[in-house]
Amino acid sequence: MRYALLVLGGPYSHQAAHSALRFAHAAIARGHRVGTVFFYHDGVYNAAHFAAPPQDEPHLVDAWRELQRTQGTVLQVCVAAALRRGLLDAREAERHGKSGASLESPFELTGLGQLLDIGQTHERLITFAP
Amino acid sequence: MSEITEASHGDLLVMLRHAPHGGLWLREALDLALVGAAFGQSVSLLLMGDGVWALLQGQGSGPLGQKGSQSTFEMLEMYDIERLYVDVDSLAARGLTRDDLLLPVIEVSTPELSTVLAGHRQIFNF
Numbered sequence: 001m002r003y004a005l006l007v008l009g010g011p012y013s014h015q016a017a018h019s020a021l022r023f024a025h026a027a028i029a030r031g032h033r034v035g036t037v038f039f040y041h042d043g044v045y046n047a048a049h050f051a052a053p054p055q056d057e058p059h060l061v062d063a064w065r066e067l068q069r070t071q072g073t074v075l076q077v078c079v080a081a082a083l084r085r086g087l088l089d090a091r092e093a094e095r096h097g098k099s100g101a102s103l104e105s106p107f108e109l110t111g112l113g114q115l116l117d118i119g120q121t122h123e124r125l126i127t128f129a130p
Numbered sequence: 131m132s133e134i135t136e137a138s139h140g141d142l143l144v145m146l147r148h149a150p151h152g153g154l155w156l157r158e159a160l161d162l163a164l165v166g167a168a169f170g171q172s173v174s175l176l177l178m179g180d181g182v183w184a185l186l187q188g189q190g191s192g193p194l195g196q197k198g199s200q201s202t203f204e205m206l207e208m209y210d211i212e213r214l215y216v217d218v219d220s221l222a223a224r225g226l227t228r229d230d231l232l233l234p235v236i237e238v239s240t241p242e243l244s245t246v247l248a249g250h251r252q253i254f255n256f
Contacts, residue, residue, distance in 0.1 A: 004255075040156050041256075081158060112165040116142070119252045127255060 002033045002124035006115065010042035011060040012053065014130035017046050021063050023126065028071060036074045036118045037064065039107075042130070044082040047107040053129070068106040076118075079109040134242045140213065141171035143250035146181035151196045156184050159256035160202045167209035174213035176208075176238070178245060182220045185231040203232055215246050 004007040005024060009016025024034045043093060045105050048084045083092060088107055090101040103109065119125045144163040148155035166173045176186060184199060191198025206212070216235040221227065228235055238246055248254060 008256075040162075041154065080161065111164050113169055115162065116166055116169060116171065116252070125252075129255065 001027075001123045002035045003027055004036045004118040004125045005034060005037065006038050006040060006125060006127045007046060008041040008045035009128060009130035010045040011048075011051065012057070013042070015042065016130050017060050017127040018058070019125075020128040021060065021067070023128070024067055024073070034067065034071060035122050036076060037067070038076045038078070038115050038118060040078045040081050040112075040115065042085075044077050044085055044087055044130075047077045047082070047103050048122055049102050049104045065106060068084050069084055075107045076110045076114055077103065077107050078115070080112070082109055134236070134238060134245050139172075139249045140174045141251050142166040142173045143159060143176055143247065143253045144173065145176045145178060145255045146173065146184055146251065147177075147179045147256060149180040149183040150189065150199045151194050155256050156181070156199050157202070159254070160199060162254055162256075163211060164202070164205075164209055166213050173209075173211045174215060174246075174250065175211065176215040176243075177220070177235075178216070178217040178243075179220050179222075182216055182224060182226060185214070185216070185235065186226070187230060187232050189232075200232065206233070217243065 005020050007017055007020045011017045027034055046060060046064060048061060053059055064075055068075050087103045088096060088098060088101060091099050091105045092109065142148060144159050146156055146159050151154045163173050163175060189198060189200045213239045214233055214235045218237045219240055
């Protein structure tokens with residue numbers, strides 16, 4: 001089955017992101033696919049490029065990147081939710097006169113229309129909320 | 131019951147379960163509803179739990195630093211979002227009636243909730 005995940009919880013503050021990753025790994029281990037993960041609400045912080053957790057904690061941002069690298073999972077971040085929380089890719093940073101980018105590939109800024117779209121193009125869309 | 135069975139068919143159901151002002155849950159949920167409507171989907175809202183506070187009349191914005199959501203609710207009709215379901219038990223538990231609310235709503239009893247959920251192709255729970 002081809003799954004999409006919607007993550008609404010920020011990393012570390014809540015269990016939602018941990019659970020979403022565990023679900024992704026479990027689904028893949030059973031032969032399913034995780035086609036897309038969409039980050040919305042405080043879930044957008046999962047894409048924070050500068051996240052630097054202590055070494056004895058799981059690195060959630062790297063874990064999402066690894067999912068993209070090994071499984072081809074598309075990582076989409078709601079642009080409106082991201083911008084108001086300070087997560088900008090290079091293009092948005094330039095547009096808003098900021099130096100540096102706090103969100104980088106493989107995370108992609110996109111609109112909420114994409115969330116509705118993945119709900120239709122995947123067999124299941126599972127929400128992980130705090 | 132007939133109102134529920136008849137009216138509850140739609141593309142998208144957005145469930146609102148958080149009170150306004152305390153966080154961004156309500157506003158970001160409404161954003162998704164508006165985008166759905168703008169994409170031509172038939173959109174319904176379901177207010178449950180503390181989400182029923184969202185429709186309380188006489189809300190302002192400003193002093194709390196939050197933008198508020200009353201103006202968004204007033205725009206819903208323009209987006210053809212006309213089906214606003216409200217869980218009657220959540221209203222009653224908070225001492226509210228439909229007369230306290232900003233917009234006309236469809237009252238839903240707990241047993242009817244499953245009919246509303248089943249009547250929509252896609253559900254998002256905020």
